[in-house]
Amino acid sequence: MSFLDAPKVVTSRFEHDDSHTLSRFLATGGYDALRKALGMHPEQVAAEVDTSGLLGRGGAGFPTGRKWSMLRPAPVRYLVINGDESEPATFKDHAILTRDPHQLIEGAVIAAYAVGAMQVFLYVRGEFALGLERVQAALNDAYRHGAVGRDIFGSGFSVDIVVHPGAGAYICGDETGLLESLEGKRGFPRIKPPYYPAVMGLYMEPTVVNNVETISSLPWIVNHGGAALAALGEPTSTGTRIFALAGHVRRPGNYEIEMSKPTFRDLIYSPELGGGVRDGNAIKAVIPGGASSPWIGPEQLDIHLDQKAVQDAGTMLGSGSVVVMDERTCMVRAAWRISRFFHRESCGQCTPCREGSGWVEKVLRRIEAGQGREEDLDLLLDVCDNISPDLVWPPKQTTICPLGPSIPPAVVTSMRMYRDEYLLHIKDGACPHG
C-alpha cells in the first residue's frame, strides 16, 4: 500500500462542499463514534487512545494517551482544546474548524468522557472569522441534536462546550499562556514546574490541553480501534497527519498522508501533493516543522516524515508546517522575517527572549539592507547563545516558555548553511537577490 492510499483520519469529509453541516456529518457516520464511546467504560476509551500511539499534533508531539494518564485525581477537571494556530504557514487546524467542526465537537465530547472533564473550552484564534462562525453554528446544532449538554444521547453523561475567541497573540498558543488568557488575564505563560496543566491548569484544577487535530482524530480511533491507527506509519509516529505545505511549491495546501513512510521529497515532489518546485527551480532550504525548527538543506530531503527520524536529524516536525524555499530566496531575509515575528510576539517576561529577539532582528535587518559588518556574524551567534546556551538541539531553555529558544534555530541554521550569502551582503553592501 502506498502512503497515499492510507485512510483519511481527519479529512475524509473535506471533499464535500457542505462538509461543515450536521446533515452531511450524520450522512457520513458522524456521532456514531460518540454513541459507541458512551457505551464503553471511560478507561476503555482512554486505553484505545493509548494503544493508537497518537502523538499530539500541536507541536511538541507528546503521546496523547500518556498525557491523559498524568491527570491528578480531582473532582473538577477541564479539557481545553487549542485552536490558536498562529504559527506562520500553519493552516491545518483552520481547515478542520471550517470544514469539519462536528468531527472536532464529537472528538471533544469523547475526550471529555474519557478523562472525566466536566467542561470543555475551545480556544480559537480570533482572526478565524469563518472558523468561529462555523464551529459556533455546529455547536448549536450539536446541542439540539443531543450530542453535547445534559444527558448526551441518554447516556447519563453531561458536558458543556464553550467557544472562546483569542485576541491575536501567538503566545496564547502556548498551553499555559492560553490558560491565563482563558481566565481573562494577559497571556503570560506560567513557569513549569509547578504549573503543569495536568496538575495546576485552568483555575488551578487538573486540565488536559490538546490540539484541534489531535482531538479530531478521536472519532476515527473509537470507530476503528486504537490498533488500526497504530498499524499506520511506524511505532515512532503512528497514523496519518495533515502537513501544511507552503512556500515555493506548485501546489501548496493541506495534505493528510500516512506518517513515517514518505519523505520530505515525496511530500514536495509527488504530483498528488506538492507537485514540485515553482518554475522547476532547485530547493535551497526547507523549514520542516514551523518557524521554531532548524532548517534542512536539499541533501536532507530523504528524511522520513517521522517524529524520531526528524529529531535524529537535528530538527523537528513541530506543527506539521513545511515551508519550501527555492534558489531565488534570500536566506538572510528569510531568517530576518522569522526573527521579526518572534520579536513581535515575545510576551516580554524573560530578558533573553524580550531583549535577544530585538537584537537578532535588528542585526539581521541591517545585514539584509547591506549595512552589516563582518563582526555581526559573531554577534548574532553570541546573542543566540545567550538566548539558548550552546545552540544545541533539542535547545536548552533559560526562559519561562519555549518561545525564547525558538528564536535561534532559523538564524543559526541559515548562517551554517549559507554563511557565504551573509558575507556577500556585507561585502557588496546589498542583497544579491535584489
Ligand SMILES: Cc1cc2nc3c(=O)[nH]c(=O)nc-3n(C[C@H](O)[C@H](O)[C@H](O)COP(=O)(O)O)c2cc1C
Ligand atoms: C509559543 C507557542 C505557541 C504554540 N502554539 C500552539 C498552537 O497554536 N496550537 C497548538 O495546538 N499548540 C501550540 N503550542 C503547543 C501547546 O503548548 C501544547 O503543547 C499543545 O496545545 C498540546 O496539544 P497536543 O498534545 O495535542 O499537541 C504552542 C507552544 C508554544 C510554546
Ligand code: SF4
Ligand atoms: S520565553 Fe519569551 S514569550 Fe515565553 S514567557 Fe519568556 S518572554 Fe514570554
